[in-house]
Amino acid sequence: MTQQAQHEELTEELLQRLLASASPEAYLEQATTDDRSLADYLLDLIDARNMTRADVVRASAVNSTFVYQVFNGERHVGRDNAIKLALGIGCTLRETQRLLRHAGVSELWCKNRRDAIIIFCIEQGYTLPECDDELYRLGEDTLVPQEG
Amino acid sequence: MDDGQTLRSMVRDDAYRVVRVLGDGPSGRTELVTFNGEGLLVRKHIPATLANAAAWAAAMEIDEPLLPRIEELYRMPDELVVIYDYVEGEALSAVVEQEGRLEASRAADVITDVCRAVGALHESGVVHRDITPGNVILAADGAHLVDLGIARQQHPGQRRDTTTLGTWGFAAPEQYGFKQTDARSDVYAIGRLLGYALTGERPDAEAYEEKLSDRALVPEALCEVVQKATSFEPSARYQSAEELSQAVAKVSAEELSQAVAKVPVGRRPVPASVRVFDLEAEAQSQEEPRHAPRAFREAPLYVRAFAALAWIALAVLFAVVLAAAVSYFVTRDPIWEAEHYTMAVVLDAGIAYMCLEIYNAVRLRGTYATESHPARLFITRLCIYSLIIFILMMAASLVVAYAK
Numbered sequence: 001m002t003q004q005a006q007h008e009e010l011t012e013e014l015l016q017r018l019l020a021s022a023s024p025e026a027y028l029e030q031a032t033t034d035d036r037s038l039a040d041y042l043l044d045l046i047d048a049r050n051m052t053r054a055d056v057v058r059a060s061a062v063n064s065t066f067v068y069q070v071f072n073g074e075r076h077v078g079r080d081n082a083i084k085l086a087l088g089i090g091c092t093l094r095e096t097q098r099l100l101r102h103a104g105v106s107e108l109w110c111k112n113r114r115d116a117i118i119i120f121c122i123e124q125g126y127t128l129p130e131c132d133d134e135l136y137r138l139g140e141d142t143l144v145p146q147e148g
Numbered sequence: 149m150d151d152g153q154t155l156r157s158m159v160r161d162d163a164y165r166v167v168r169v170l171g172d173g174p175s176g177r178t179e180l181v182t183f184n185g186e187g188l189l190v191r192k193h194i195p196a197t198l199a200n201a202a203a204w205a206a207a208m209e210i211d212e213p214l215l216p217r218i219e220e221l222y223r224m225p226d227e228l229v230v231i232y233d234y235v236e237g238e239a240l241s242a243v244v245e246q247e248g249r250l251e252a253s254r255a256a257d258v259i260t261d262v263c264r265a266v267g268a269l270h271e272s273g274v275v276h277r278d279i280t281p282g283n284v285i286l287a288a289d290g291a292h293l294v295d296l297g298i299a300r301q302q303h304p305g306q307r308r309d310t311t312t313l314g315t316w317g318f319a320a321p322e323q324y325g326f327k328q329t330d331a332r333s334d335v336y337a338i339g340r341l342l343g344y345a346l347t348g349e350r351p352d353a354e355a356y357e358e359k360l361s362d363r364a365l366v367p368e369a370l371c372e373v374v375q376k377a378t379s380f381e382p383s384a385r386y387q388s389a390e391e392l393s394q395a396v397a398k399v400s401a402e403e404l405s406q407a408v409a410k411v412p413v414g415r416r417p418v419p420a421s422v423r424v425f426d427l428e429a430e431a432q433s434q435e436e437p438r439h440a441p442r443a444f445r446e447a448p449l450y451v452r453a454f455a456a457l458a459w460i461a462l463a464v465l466f467a468v469v470l471a472a473a474v475s476y477f478v479t480r481d482p483i484w485e486a487e488h489y490t491m492a493v494v495l496d497a498g499i500a501y502m503c504l505e506i507y508n509a510v511r512l513r514g515t516y517a518t519e520s521h522p523a524r525l526f527i528t529r530l531c532i533y534s535l536i537i538f539i540l541m542m543a544a545s546l547v548v549a550y551a552k
Contacts, residue, residue, distance in 0.1 A: 052158070052159070052162035053158050053161075053162055054155060054158045054159045054162055057155055057158070063151045063154075064151050064152075064154040064155040064158055065149070065151060065154050065225050067158075068154060068158060068224065068225055069225070074226075
């Protein structure tokens with residue numbers, strides 16, 4: 001587990017500190033920046049939950065080669081796939097947002113209809129299939145593409 | 149590799165927890181792992197392009213305690229993963245770096261163990277190809293050979309190895325692509341290993357040759373074993389690890405313990421690399437007492453005379469041309485006509501060329517001793533040709549001048 005996972009400072013707190021700082025250096029000297037790659041962050045997440053990569057594969061409905069490559073840092077993740085991984089791992093909303101940031105995609109935004117549904121599902125602790133059911137019920141694109 | 153296989157491999161892979169990374173390089177990553185929290189194992193990731201699953205699979209069948217005991221072998225999308233038992237001990241490279249060269253008898257023991265391990269490998273048709281001090285672990289029960297990273301199986305009739313790898317200084321010449329490697333390539337590497345253990349220097353270091361020939365460090369008999377094992381031509385080496393092992397065993401215990409050998413009086417041991425280049429000097433110094441004259445002043449008279457003549461002619465001509473040119477620019481009244489200036493310049497160039505040739509011939513050939521016939525002939529020919537050219541040019545210029 002990387003050093004960072006041990007004690008994760010909240011983004012809001014750090015932002016307050018940054019805005020209150022006299023100069024960028026004053027903030028940077030004090031604060032720790034998060035330099036983890038997506039692969040590192042994912043490994044931290046599954047280590048914390050005693051999960052294996054195989055568990056992630058089964059829970060996220062993505063193929064194993066893809067998971068293997070993502071965890072090796074050899075592959076970029078699209079937004080939907082990142083959300084699928086977050087649901088598969090069972091992340092909290094905060095962790096999901098961090099995961100999306102590390103993947104280089106936009107975070108979930110409650111002003112977007114589809115995102116709002118996903119945020120709700122994550123907060124309620126839904127699994128991926130349950131989340132997809134909600135999306136389908138409310139007329140939005142599901143995360144796992146429908147056949148046909 | 150299909151998805152199901154990847155998943156199964158991942159399940160197996162995830163069962164291991166990394167304790168420490170032992171090494172990470174272009175030939176793969178090696179980690180120390182535990183399985184379900186118990187027992188220490190080594191997990192080696194080998195890139196798929198380099199891995200030879202057949203060699204590893206064959207190695208799995210071998211029952212030799214001095215070889216890595218392979219527990220698992222599985223494929224991932226871009227690599228081959230091997231799990232084998234961890235051997236407690238220090239690598240030969242680490243030991244030599246810390247303690248310096250090994251005692252001859254200890255080195256002999258290490259080599260005997262390595263030969264045994266390699267012999268077992270060869271019996272299964274696998275060539276190791278990476279026998280280096282980093283891959284030999286000195287454990288409590290002897291020297292173990294680990295890491296079959298670039299091992300390959302013998303394919304009869306193959307002209308070259310498909311991948312050319314190896315550690316510089318230890319890998320046999322044929323591993324760099326000249327022809328297929330075989331058991332004798334490993335013999336070469338073991339020979340280098342012995343040399344390394346005895347001298348404490350890597351074979352590509354400058355001090356290696358010197359120390360190997362130093363009888364105070366390395367017994368004569370063992371040095372000969374090393375030389376034979378590391379012959380460039382495979383057919384000149386020991387033909388198997390077994391043969392090499394026997395040769396080492398033949399070196400008596402007495403010779404091994406007698407590290408300080410008497411240096412024969414009157415003959416200073418000369419390092420092998422220096423020997424080659426001094427052959428010429430040796431051959432010459434073994435000639436009769438009359439030593440070859442090298443200075444120009446000792447050259448035969450005709451050469452010196454001709455050279456002097458050429459220099460004088462050049463100087464005169466140069467002076468004449470210079471005087472005429474100066475007078476022309478001062479008085480605007482040419483003594484000669486234009487063609488004469490041209491001829492003079494061409495003559496100057498010709499004579500300069502001849503002088504240069506003579507000078508070079510004198511300098512390069514060096515000796516004018518009468519036994520050196522080819523040199524003498526060369527200079528004679530050169531002088532004659534130069535003389536002919538000189539006369540022709542003079543004649544041509546005179547003809548041109550008087551034709552007006």
